[in-house]
Amino acid sequence: MRLAFVSSDAxxxxxxxxxxxxxxxxxxEHNRRPITAYVLKNSGDADEAEDVLxxxxxxxxxxxxxxxxxxxxxxxxxxxxxxxxxxxxSLARKRRELxxxxxxEPFDDALSxxxxxxxxxxxxxxxxxxxxxxxxxxxxxxxxxxxxxxMEEIARRMNFANAATAKSKKYQCKKALExxxxxxxxx
Amino acid sequence: MNRHEHWTGDEELLERYVLHRMDxxxxxxxxxxxxxxxxxxxxxxxxxRIAAGVRxxxxxxxxxxxxxxxxxxxxxxxxxxxxxxxxxxxxxxIGIGSYYRWFHSSESPTQTLTLKTxxxxxxxxxxxxxxxxxxxxxxxxxxxxxxxxDQPPESPRQKTAGAQEAARTGxxxxxxxxxxxxxxxxxxxxxxxREDRASGYAMPMGNTGRVAYWIEGVLVGGEYQQARDxxxxxxxxxxxxxxxxxxxxxxxxxxxxxxxxxxxVAQRPLASLPTTQQYRQxxxxxxxxxxxxxxxxxxxxxxxxxxxxxxxDDIAHATVQQIGRDSLVVQLRSQAIGYRLPAGWR
Numbered sequence: 141m142r143l144a145f146v147s148s149d150a151x152x153x154x155x156x157x158x159x160x161x162x163x164x165x166x167x168x169e170h171n172r173r174p175i176t177a178y179v180l181k182n183s184g185d186a187d188e189a190e191d192v193l194x195x196x197x198x199x200x201x202x203x204x205x206x207x208x209x210x211x212x213x214x215x216x217x218x219x220x221x222x223x224x225x226x227x228x229x230s231l232a233r234k235r236r237e238l239x240x241x242x243x244x245e246p247f248d249d250a251l252s253x254x255x256x257x258x259x260x261x262x263x264x265x266x267x268x269x270x271x272x273x274x275x276x277x278x279x280x281x282x283x284x285x286x287x288x289x290x291m292e293e294i295a296r297r298m299n300f301a302n303a304a305t306a307k308s309k310k311y312q313c314k315k316a317l318e319x320x321x322x323x324x325x326x327x
Numbered sequence: 328m329n330r331h332e333h334w335t336g337d338e339e340l341l342e343r344y345v346l347h348r349m350d351x352x353x354x355x356x357x358x359x360x361x362x363x364x365x366x367x368x369x370x371x372x373x374x375x376r377i378a379a380g381v382r383x384x385x386x387x388x389x390x391x392x393x394x395x396x397x398x399x400x401x402x403x404x405x406x407x408x409x410x411x412x413x414x415x416x417x418x419x420x421i422g423i424g425s426y427y428r429w430f431h432s433s434e435s436p437t438q439t440l441t442l443k444t445x446x447x448x449x450x451x452x453x454x455x456x457x458x459x460x461x462x463x464x465x466x467x468x469x470x471x472x473x474x475x476x477d478q479p480p481e482s483p484r485q486k487t488a489g490a491q492e493a494a495r496t497g498x499x500x501x502x503x504x505x506x507x508x509x510x511x512x513x514x515x516x517x518x519x520x521r522e523d524r525a526s527g528y529a530m531p532m533g534n535t536g537r538v539a540y541w542i543e544g545v546l547v548g549g550e551y552q553q554a555r556d557x558x559x560x561x562x563x564x565x566x567x568x569x570x571x572x573x574x575x576x577x578x579x580x581x582x583x584x585x586x587x588x589x590x591x592v593a594q595r596p597l598a599s600l601p602t603t604q605q606y607r608q609x610x611x612x613x614x615x616x617x618x619x620x621x622x623x624x625x626x627x628x629x630x631x632x633x634x635x636x637x638x639x640d641d642i643a644h645a646t647v648q649q650i651g652r653d654s655l656v657v658q659l660r661s662q663a664i665g666y667r668l669p670a671g672w673r
Contacts, residue, residue: 161392168397187596187634194393198386266380267387285378286385288346311338317377 149215156204164197171196171216175223182227192230196222206288269320277313284310334360335370345374387613395609539621541604544657544664546614546635589626592645592657600632608632616664620655629657631664 155163172193179189196219203209212218270278280298283289291303291310300306334357335341343349344357361367597608597617604617611617616635621628629647631637641659648656655666 161389161396164393165396168393187598190598191634194390195386197393198389201389202382202386266377267384270381270384281381282385285346285381314377318373321377 149211152215153204153209153211156201159205161201164201167197167200167215167219168193171219174216174220178220178223179227183231184227188227188230192223192226193219195226202286202288208288265321266317269317272320273313273316276309277316280306280310280313281317332360333364333367335367335374341370341374342378345371345378391613398605538623539619540669542618542620542666542669543611544616544618544631544666546616547663547665590645590647591626591628592631592642592647593628594631594633594637594642597632597634604632618664618666620666620668631657637662 152163152166175193175196176186176189179192180186184192199222200209200215200219270281273281276298280294283294283297289297291306294300294310295303295306298306300309340357344354361371597605600608600617608617617632619628619630619632621630627647631642637659641662644660646658648658649668650656653668655668657664657666
């Protein structure tokens with residue numbers, strides 16, 4: 141039985157590495173019920189459960205795409221653990237009473253500081269600025285910051301001459317973004 | 328100079344630090360320096376903001392794609408395309424029927440008013456585009472396009488001709504007539520697909536004293552309040568509803584005193600949108616908020632359908648201003664949603 145899970149997980153991970161978002165649909169369907177049940181059981185509602193589930197899938201997607209995912213347990217276990225973490229933090233923010241979290245959270249470290257920042261970030265400013273810097277810059281910065289591609293990979297995908305060119309372009313794009321952000325703040 | 332003095336001046340090092348692309352051995356001294364260097368902490372915070380903002384933008388886009396994909400997949404056992412096609416057909420038939428009804432009956436025009444959306448305001452180009460799209464995918468477009476027949480009450484004959492033109496060209500003219508009853512609306516909002524269709528395109532049912540419309544608002548970002556306070560003209564090029572225009576209206580318009588009308592503002596999740604509105608939602612910009620506005624017995628209920636995490640207190644203490652005759656602004660502390668009111672509402 142476990143082999144079947146591993147085989148299925150391996151297939152899904154392979155899909156994700158290739159950028160096939162259908163893998164997320166499969167995971168969504170397989171994990172919706174337990175995660176929803178958990179959130180509902182712990183003072184949440186269906187919409188919050190949906191939110192948590194989608195966030196889990198996005199986190200997994202990012203890790204796999206960035207090559208930062210290590211398979212230590214079934215994907216469903218990983219997702220459930222992330223969901224618990226996310227939901228407990230969400231509850232803590234709302235200052236609701238919650239049952240004591242399990243002492244055996246296997247992936248407590250799965251959420252980085254950056255994840256926490258992202259959670260708190262009011263991204264409107266950056267998001268608006270991204271819309272103003274042009275498609276090439278937007279795509280490049282997405283590749284770099286979100287997909288965490290190397291400069292070599294970015295150069296290949298965006299048809300730059302080489303990694304150095306991509307790096308130079310990235311610098312220009314980032315400065316353009318910063319100028320917009322700073323200008324907005326200064327006004 | 329110490330190797331790590333203001334190390335954040337090294338752009339690459341700063342990025343690696345923020346993106347966790349370094350081992351603990353490298354990271355340790357940098358952390359130690361940060362503890363005593365406010366300038367470097369600021370630099371790290373700026374870099375974190377960019378990284379977090381870019382990632383959040385990417386994540387939101389991915390989440391939207393997941394929602395769209397799972398929405399289709401989750402309904403795999405339900406023939407959604409067929410249902411949508413049928414709903415669109417029903418909408419067109421009812422729309423045409425309503426025009427005839429208006430033409431042949433002495434019923435008050437306010438009972439058959441239609442909704443004018445931002446898309447319609449864009450003029451013929453959009454309409455032509457809609458025709459073009461309807462040729463490519465008539466069922467889908469018919470389902471998404473919202474009634475745009477906001478012609479002045481010039482001539483019933485002209486209206487009928489317009490309806491016939493709508494039917495002939497296949498451009499959807501969904502007539503959003505006032506809803507029949509509050510319970511029907513409750514069922515629709517609860518997500519019952521059968522009821523959605525039944526209530527979403529209900530024919531006018533006589534004078535119930537209740538009028539409800541779907542309107543689409545544009546959410547203006549968190550800096551809106553500061554912009555107003557400072558009376559500065561921020562560029563809002565990316566917004567379809569120009570912020571300057573809104574600011575100008577706030578200043579020049581004659582807001583209806585809130586006390587003159589009783590407004591109730593509430594928020595509901597997107598999942599509770601009626602089916603056809605859910606379908607439409609997929610084609611709306613991220614800063615567009617589908618909203619139902621309802622007037623009954625001197626009370627105006629404004630229900631925002633969005634998954635955006637507004638503070639419940641902000642919703643509870645939202646203020647509403649009608650600006651001039653055709654605009655409405657819902658102010659949520661630091662954010663605002665601007666609406667163009669349908670002709671029928673005025």
